[in-house]
Amino acid sequence: SGVLNPLKTINEEIYSFADLKQKEIDELKKLEAFRKEFIADVSHELKTPIFAAQGFVHTLLDGAVNDKTVRTKFLKKAAKSLDGLDALVQDLLTLSHIETGQIKMHFESINMYALTEEVFEQFENKSEKKNVVLRIDGPPAKVMVYADWQRITQVMTNLISNAIKHSFEGGEVVVSFEIHKKSVVTYVKDSGEGIPQEHINRIFERFYRVDKSRSREKGGTGLGLAIVKHILDGHNTRAEVESTPGKGSIFSFKLPRAKHEKHEGTEHIESA
């Protein structure tokens, strides 16, 4: 008959599952474990700012609202938690878009120098507040690479944001390029606290932070470098890190040098 038998469907699935090779089964199990762990991590990360905001709002409702200084203080704290929640959801969406391939990579010749200048503009206020100088080292030449403008802008935004965040007051963030025959290496260097050696291999994992409470305090989502890793994966490359605790860190990545110098950075933005 044409009646759908759910049991039969399940059995068929079990049979087809049995056809899989052991290796594929292991792979599926690993994915399943990864998925579960991811959901657990995300739930925990979401709970932290929600719990904080909830606490401040309920304390206000319980009477703190009548005291003007306490009121302002608690509202500010609640707002900060909600801003953190917003940044977290934004980063999660970015990660999921990259993973599901919803944003197709769009490779073309892009000017890394122009791209860096644009990213620096975004951070003018933040760096001035911290008295951190943003500088591009090297001639303002066309540093052309073959890459996705939007995605590499995201990579540079995350690296530069981290560099400023972890810089000492009065320090500087320097971007430089090493131009080879077939590739360009971009360096983002900060003069800041650095990263202890034993953490370096783990900082690209989602939600991994060297100093949990301080990172949250600084507005970090713990996803910045995971996003960087994903995007660079999509460009068949990876970030390298060198760091000296107490002195600073250098993040770098290599991209293929573009043969045809078709686009200026800003031209591209308008057409995107």
Ligand code: ADP
């Ligand atoms: P977060 O949102 O916490 O900054 P990231 O994924 O961007 O998350 O970075 C992960 C961790 O790596 C940070 O919490 C910080 O401990 C460390 N880190 C990243 N960049 C730097 C840097 N330039 N200097 C020192 N530590 C850094």
